[in-house]
Amino acid sequence: MTKILVLGAGVMGTALALPAASHTDNQVTLAGSPLDDDLIDAVQKTRHHPTLRVDVPDTIEALKLSELGAAHLRTADVIVIGVSSPGIDWVVELINDSAAAPELLALVTKGLVANPDDALPPLTYADYLQSAVPQVAGRIAGIAGPCIARELALGMPTRVTFASRDIEHARRLRTLLQTSRYRITTHADVVAVEACAALKNFLCIGVSAMISAYPLEDGHAKNPLAALYNQAVLELLILSRWISAASPAATGTTGSDVAFDLAGMGDLHVTVGGGRNSRLGTCLGAGRRLSDVIGNEMAGITVEGVDTGRRLAPGFSAACHSGALAADALPLTAAILHSIESDAAFDFDFTRLPG
Amino acid sequence: MTKILVLGAGVMGTALALPAASHTDNQVTLAGSPLDDDLIDAVQKTRHHPTLRVDVPDTIEALKLSELGAAHLRTADVIVIGVSSPGIDWVVELINDSAAAPELLALVTKGLVANPDDALPPLTYADYLQSAVPQVAGRIAGIAGPCIARELALGMPTRVTFASRDIEHARRLRTLLQTSRYRITTHADVVAVEACAALKNFLCIGVSAMISAYPLEDGHAKNPLAALYNQAVLELLILSRWISAASPAATGTTGSDVAFDLAGMGDLHVTVGGGRNSRLGTCLGAGRRLSDVIGNEMAGITVEGVDTGRRLAPGFSAACHSGALAADALPLTAAILHSIESDAAFDFDFTRLPG
Numbered sequence: 001m002t003k004i005l006v007l008g009a010g011v012m013g014t015a016l017a018l019p020a021a022s023h024t025d026n027q028v029t030l031a032g033s034p035l036d037d038d039l040i041d042a043v044q045k046t047r048h049h050p051t052l053r054v055d056v057p058d059t060i061e062a063l064k065l066s067e068l069g070a071a072h073l074r075t076a077d078v079i080v081i082g083v084s085s086p087g088i089d090w091v092v093e094l095i096n097d098s099a100a101a102p103e104l105l106a107l108v109t110k111g112l113v114a115n116p117d118d119a120l121p122p123l124t125y126a127d128y129l130q131s132a133v134p135q136v137a138g139r140i141a142g143i144a145g146p147c148i149a150r151e152l153a154l155g156m157p158t159r160v161t162f163a164s165r166d167i168e169h170a171r172r173l174r175t176l177l178q179t180s181r182y183r184i185t186t187h188a189d190v191v192a193v194e195a196c197a198a199l200k201n202f203l204c205i206g207v208s209a210m211i212s213a214y215p216l217e218d219g220h221a222k223n224p225l226a227a228l229y230n231q232a233v234l235e236l237l238i239l240s241r242w243i244s245a246a247s248p249a250a251t252g253t254t255g256s257d258v259a260f261d262l263a264g265m266g267d268l269h270v271t272v273g274g275g276r277n278s279r280l281g282t283c284l285g286a287g288r289r290l291s292d293v294i295g296n297e298m299a300g301i302t303v304e305g306v307d308t309g310r311r312l313a314p315g316f317s318a319a320c321h322s323g324a325l326a327a328d329a330l331p332l333t334a335a336i337l338h339s340i341e342s343d344a345a346f347d348f349d350f351t352r353l354p355g
Numbered sequence: 356m357t358k359i360l361v362l363g364a365g366v367m368g369t370a371l372a373l374p375a376a377s378h379t380d381n382q383v384t385l386a387g388s389p390l391d392d393d394l395i396d397a398v399q400k401t402r403h404h405p406t407l408r409v410d411v412p413d414t415i416e417a418l419k420l421s422e423l424g425a426a427h428l429r430t431a432d433v434i435v436i437g438v439s440s441p442g443i444d445w446v447v448e449l450i451n452d453s454a455a456a457p458e459l460l461a462l463v464t465k466g467l468v469a470n471p472d473d474a475l476p477p478l479t480y481a482d483y484l485q486s487a488v489p490q491v492a493g494r495i496a497g498i499a500g501p502c503i504a505r506e507l508a509l510g511m512p513t514r515v516t517f518a519s520r521d522i523e524h525a526r527r528l529r530t531l532l533q534t535s536r537y538r539i540t541t542h543a544d545v546v547a548v549e550a551c552a553a554l555k556n557f558l559c560i561g562v563s564a565m566i567s568a569y570p571l572e573d574g575h576a577k578n579p580l581a582a583l584y585n586q587a588v589l590e591l592l593i594l595s596r597w598i599s600a601a602s603p604a605a606t607g608t609t610g611s612d613v614a615f616d617l618a619g620m621g622d623l624h625v626t627v628g629g630g631r632n633s634r635l636g637t638c639l640g641a642g643r644r645l646s647d648v649i650g651n652e653m654a655g656i657t658v659e660g661v662d663t664g665r666r667l668a669p670g671f672s673a674a675c676h677s678g679a680l681a682a683d684a685l686p687l688t689a690a691i692l693h694s695i696e697s698d699a700a701f702d703f704d705f706t707r708l709p710g
Contacts, residue, residue: 146581156569157705159582174710183582183705214511222625226501227514227538230621260615266585269624270577350512350538355529 002176005029005076005102007091009036009043009062011052012108013082015149019182020080021060026176029061029076031068033083033090040064054153073098078106078176085111085304088125092132101135106162106173108143110197111308118314119322121243124194126163130249138165141173142190144197145262146270152182159183161262163193165249187263189256192244196263199239201305202312203232204271206336208278209285209346224350229272231332231353233265239312239333240264242325277305284339284346291343309340329354357531360384360431360457362446364391364398364417366407367463368437370504374537375435376415381531384416384431386423388438388445395419409508428453433461433531440466440659443480447487456490461517461528463498465552466663473669474677476598479549481520485604493520496528497545499552500617501625507537514538516617518548520604542618544611547599551591551618556660557667558587559626561691563633564640564701579705584627586687586708588620594667594688595619597680632660639694639701646698664695684709 004020006013009032021028032040042050043062049055056062063072073079073095079102081091088109095105107129112122130137145160152158162170162177162184170186178184187193207228214221237259244256258264272278280303283293294303316333319325327334331352339346359375361368364387376383387395397405398417404410411417418427428434428450434457436446443464450460462484467477485492500515507513517525517532517539525541533539542548562583569576592614599611613619627633635658638648649658671688674680682689686707694701 146578146585148577151571151576151578154571154576156571156576156578157582157703158578159585159705159708180706183708183710185708185710216506216509216511221506221509221511222503222629223501223506223511223513226621226625227512227617229624230501230514230617233620234616257615260612260620261589262582262585265588265615265620266581269584270581274577348512350514351535353514353538355538355540 001025001027002077003027003029003075004078004080004176005031005072006080006082007031007094008033008082008087009039010082010084011149013080014049014052014056015153016080016082016108016177017060018153019177019179021057022179023176028059029063029072030056031063031072032065033087034065037064052150052153054150070098073100076100076102078102078104078173080106080108082108084302085109085307086302092129095133104139104141104169104173105129105133105136106141106143107194110144110194110201111304112198112311114311115315119318121246121315121319122311124191124198124243124247126190126194127247127249139169140164140190141170142194142197144193144267146266148270148274155181157181157183159185159262161185161187161193163187163190165190185262187256187258189244189258191247191249192240192256192258193263195240195243196236196259197267198308199236199312200264200268200271201277202308202336203236203332204268204277205281205284205305206332206346206348207232207268207272208281209348211273211278211282211285213285227350227353228332228348229268232268233259235330235333236264236268238325238329242319276301276303280306281346287345289343289345290340306340309337313337313341356380356382357432358382358384358430359433359435359531360386360427361435361437362386362449363388363437363442364394365437365439366504368435369404369407369411370508371435371437371463371532372415373508374532374534376412377534378531383414384418384427385411386418386427387420388442389420392419407505407508409505425453428455431455431457433457433459433528435461435463437463439657440464440662441657447484450488459494459496459524459528460484460488460491461496461498462549465499465549465556466659467553467666469666470670474673476601476670476674477666479546479553479598479602481545481549482602482604494524495519495545496525497549497552499548499622501621503625503629510536512536512538514540514617516540516542516548518542518545520545540617542611542613544599544613546602546604547595547611547613548618550595550598551614552622553663554591554594554667555619555623555626556632557663557691558591558687559623559632560636560639560660561687561701561703562587562623562627563636564703566628566633566637566640568640582705582708583687583703584623587623588614590685590688591619591623593680593684597674631656631658635661636701642700644698644700645695661695664692668692668696
């Protein structure tokens with residue numbers, strides 16, 4: 001019997017609990033964050049999750065934060081971090097306060113952390129947790145790839161990547177979660193995978209601007225969208241290699257191709273056209289400014305790609321200046337950062353694409 | 356003054372003539388195929404192309420086949436082949452009969468040719484023309500990438516690849532055609548580029564099946580579509596390297612990554628969801644058989660991906676049997692071929708995806 005504790009009862013945490021609970025030798029607990037009391041309350045009373053809009057089987061124990069004891073954390077074999085990025089520090093505190101040291105710490109939350117040295121690349125959560133939760137160092141697994149939570153919960157075929165520095169940990173996690181519909185590949189470059197997972201939200205903003213920038217009688221032009229989708233994946237490759245190479249966990253290899261797989265091109269495919277990053281990008285492509293959009297219809301909504309861009313900006317600027325990154329190869333990244341930092345509409349100059 | 360002759364006055368040939376004619380030092384002639392008399396007639400009388408639905412400037416000379424003389428072919432510096440794939444042999448005959456030997460032969464037509472030895476990979480048009488039009492051998496350039504003809508004609512930003520074995524030919528062609536909105540990269544592996552351009556039509560059938568196979572209340576599931584899009588690009592990489600390596604023009608390099616760029620992932624992005632291959636795939640994903648679809652609403656319509664699959668099948672089967680291709684890495688290709696050859700609906704088993 002493997003005890004799996006999912007922290008965060010939003011749509012993604014809850015959706016992941018479902019394939020976990022379909023294995024009869026797993027014992028799954030879904031614990032709400034400080035923001036999830038109403039969700040857990042609904043699940044406890046009705047066994048229905050109101051935002052994911054699926055039933056939650058009785059085999060999943062649902063707990064409010066007030067019901068979650070240190071023993072739940074300490075006895076968990078696997079802890080899955082399923083909160084959104086602003087909750088990452090809360091999770092770290094919770095784990096450390098309970099002195100939990102699970103066999104595996106799995107991470108669905110995506111984002112970057114500012115590097116203390118702002119001339120260096122930002123850190124992924126994989127590296128951040130490595131030092132913030134030292135008792136699980138080396139046993140952190142990232143989960144990435146094209147996965148809309150509700151579709152996973154409904155049993156739609158879904159294919160993702162599990163990554164860990166020691167690939168055996170990713171394989172162990174796959175054994176616990178894979179089903180006939182939830183299909184999992186494994187990878188060792190967890191930092192590049194996490195970098196892609198975070199940066200695809202950022203790059204999605206610029207690609208999605210093409211949904212509104214070139215309207216046609218029957219919708220919008222597809223050529224500019226495909227051109228910038230393609231460019232976004234190429235830039236994701238460069239940025240994820242740069243972040244991975246600078247990681248304290250860097251293996252010295254010249255850089256993996258994870259951008260050309262599920263965590264990169266696969267996830268960007270599903271991210272463009274759905275979700276908050278795409279919604280923002282579509283507004284910016286129509287000529288609006290960031291401050292206007294987040295001050296109006298997107299007020300109070302976390303747009304993870306904007307936060308990711310802000311974490312990326314200092315190191316990116318330093319690396320382009322020093323030549324560690326070839327600025328000419330990264331015009332899309334530069335243009336999205338310009339829109340964020342200068343509060344400008346996104347108006348991409350296609351002659352800046354490398355020849 | 357550079358004389359550019361476009362053969363084929365359908366939407367793509369005509370669309371390409373427009374950026375060419377925007378360079379004042381080009382002299383552009385658009386010549387219709389045996390099927391294009393009505394189109395040329397309309398252009399001559401109204402300067403409007405009825406299927407592309409754009410005006411054609413007076414600077415482009417439009418000729419019916421009966422008005423095209425051997426001198427037009429012999430004096431052309433660049434001939435652009437802009438017919439659809441069933442017209443390729445007609446073009447070869449026309450060029451050879453006129454003894455034309457242009458400085459450059461550019462190719463928009465996409466498809467594969469059966470290899471005389473059916474245990475070997477099919478040939479791309481780049482290789483086929485190399486021997487069929489020997490007087491231009493070494494001066495053939497392929498044009499590939501995400502480009503809907505009407506959008507190019509309307510001046511929507513578009514980014515494509517020009518490829519030629521000697522990359523200087525691709526660069527020369529870029530000089531003649533590039534504008535501020537039609538952006539061009541160049542590549543030397545013309546065989547891999549042409550293989551991607553043809554095979555993306557074939558792979559699009561299986562990816563597009565996911566548009567209908569998993570309906571949801573608000574459209575269709577995106578996770579399976581992204582999973583098979585991702586898999587299609589990975590298979591495109593393997594197949595294009597295999598075809599390129601077997602080409603008489605093979606350079607001995609271990610294989611380029613062109614599948615991870617405009618001719619592969621970029622073009623597949625735009626092909627899925629639009630066009631005839633996608634339409635067929637969507638029908639097959641809904642449980643219908645190929646014979647039913649092409650016998651009814653798609654009767655008489657050329658579906659290039661089906662023809663490409665039939666050219667691919669013998670060599671693919673032989674290579675999987677001999678171990679030259681790892682069948683386990685190519686489940687999507689195998690499943691689409693099964694649908695075509697066994698006249699079966701497309702019902703993909705996601706557990707076949709490599710782990």
